[in-house]
Amino acid sequence: MTMKRARKHKPEKIWLKECDDLIRGAAGGFLFGIPLLYTMEVWWIGSFTEPPVMLAAIAATFVVVFLLNRTEGFRKTKDIRQSEAVMDTIEAIAIGIVCATCILVLLREITLDTSLGEALGKVIFESVPFALGVALARSLLSGDRYQSSNSQDNPSSANETTINATFTDIGATLIGATLIAFNIAPTDEVSMLAAASSPPWLLAIMVASVLISYGIVFQAGFTNQQQRMQQQGIFQRPLSETVFSYLVSILASALMLWFFQQLSFDDPWQMWLSYTLILGLPATVGGAAGRLVA
Known part of the structure; x- marks a missing residue:
C-alpha cells in the first residue's frame, strides 16, 4: 500500500x-x-x-x-x-x-x-x-521554495517588527517600481498604448499585473518563499501583500507621470486612470523585484 x-x-x-x-x-x-x-x-x-x-x-x-x-x-x-x-x-x-x-x-x-x-x-x-x-x-534571484525559516519573532517587539516589515515592503516596492518604470514614464509609448486600450483591456492589464507580481514573489522560487510568507507585516499575506503592493506601484506610476508632465491636475480622471494602469504593469514587476531583495 x-x-x-x-x-x-x-x-x-x-x-x-x-x-x-x-x-x-x-x-x-x-x-x-x-x-x-x-x-x-x-x-x-x-x-x-x-x-x-x-x-x-x-x-x-x-x-x-x-x-x-x-x-x-x-x-x-x-x-x-x-x-x-x-x-x-x-x-x-x-x-x-x-x-x-x-x-x-x-x-x-x-x-x-x-x-x-x-x-x-x-x-x-x-x-x-x-x-x-x-x-x-x-x-x-536564487532561493528554495520549500526552505523554511528557523528565526522566531520576539513577542515583546511584535508590533515594532510588524510596522518595520510593512514600511520595508513599501520602500522596496517604491524603489523597484521607480527603477523599472522611471525610464518609461516620460516616453510617448504610455499615451499611445493608453489611447489604444478600452476599459476591458485596462481591466485585463490590472489582473495580469497582480498575477505576475504574485507569481514573481510567491511562486517563482527566487528567494526563501516560506520565510516570505511568514514575514511580519500589516498586509503580510500573499494575496493582501500583492494587492497592497500593486496599489503602491500604481501610486508610484501616477507620481512619475505627473513628475514628467505626462499628466496634470487639469486632465480628466479617465486619462489619469488609463495612463497609470498602463505604466502600472512594468512598475508592478519592478515592485515585485524590489520586495524580493528587501
Missing part, C-alpha cells in the same frame, strides 16, 4: 517541479523583458522585418540562450547535459514567445487587424529579452 502511494505521488511531484520551473522562467522573463515591451522602435522594427532576418534573430537567440543554459538556466539543476540544454533552450524561447505575445495582445500592439508578418516580427523581437530573462532566471 505504501509503495502504491509513493508511485501515485511521484508523478505529481514531477509535474509540480515542472510548473515551478515554468513559473520561475516566466518570472525571469518578465523581470528582464518588460521594459523593452514599452519601446515603439522595437514595434516598428518588428513590423517591417523580413522573414530571413526573423530567422537570424531566432538563431542568434538560440545560441545565446543555449550558452546561458549550460551555465545558468531557469531550473534548479546545475549539472545539465548538452541534450538537456538544447531542450531547455527551446523551452526558454517558447516561454519568451508566449509571454511576449500575451503582453503585446494586452497592450493592443497585436490585434485581429494586425497582419501575420507584422505580428510575428513584433513577437520575435520582443521575445528576445524574455528568453534571455528565462535563461537567467536562476541567477537573477
Whole structure:
C-alpha cells in the first residue's frame, strides 16, 4: 500500500517541479523583458522585418540562450547535459514567445487587424529579452521554495517588527517600481498604448499585473518563499501583500507621470486612470523585484 502511494505521488511531484520551473522562467522573463515591451522602435522594427532576418534573430537567440543554459538556466539543476540544454533552450524561447505575445495582445500592439508578418516580427523581437530573462532566471534571484525559516519573532517587539516589515515592503516596492518604470514614464509609448486600450483591456492589464507580481514573489522560487510568507507585516499575506503592493506601484506610476508632465491636475480622471494602469504593469514587476531583495 505504501509503495502504491509513493508511485501515485511521484508523478505529481514531477509535474509540480515542472510548473515551478515554468513559473520561475516566466518570472525571469518578465523581470528582464518588460521594459523593452514599452519601446515603439522595437514595434516598428518588428513590423517591417523580413522573414530571413526573423530567422537570424531566432538563431542568434538560440545560441545565446543555449550558452546561458549550460551555465545558468531557469531550473534548479546545475549539472545539465548538452541534450538537456538544447531542450531547455527551446523551452526558454517558447516561454519568451508566449509571454511576449500575451503582453503585446494586452497592450493592443497585436490585434485581429494586425497582419501575420507584422505580428510575428513584433513577437520575435520582443521575445528576445524574455528568453534571455528565462535563461537567467536562476541567477537573477536564487532561493528554495520549500526552505523554511528557523528565526522566531520576539513577542515583546511584535508590533515594532510588524510596522518595520510593512514600511520595508513599501520602500522596496517604491524603489523597484521607480527603477523599472522611471525610464518609461516620460516616453510617448504610455499615451499611445493608453489611447489604444478600452476599459476591458485596462481591466485585463490590472489582473495580469497582480498575477505576475504574485507569481514573481510567491511562486517563482527566487528567494526563501516560506520565510516570505511568514514575514511580519500589516498586509503580510500573499494575496493582501500583492494587492497592497500593486496599489503602491500604481501610486508610484501616477507620481512619475505627473513628475514628467505626462499628466496634470487639469486632465480628466479617465486619462489619469488609463495612463497609470498602463505604466502600472512594468512598475508592478519592478515592485515585485524590489520586495524580493528587501
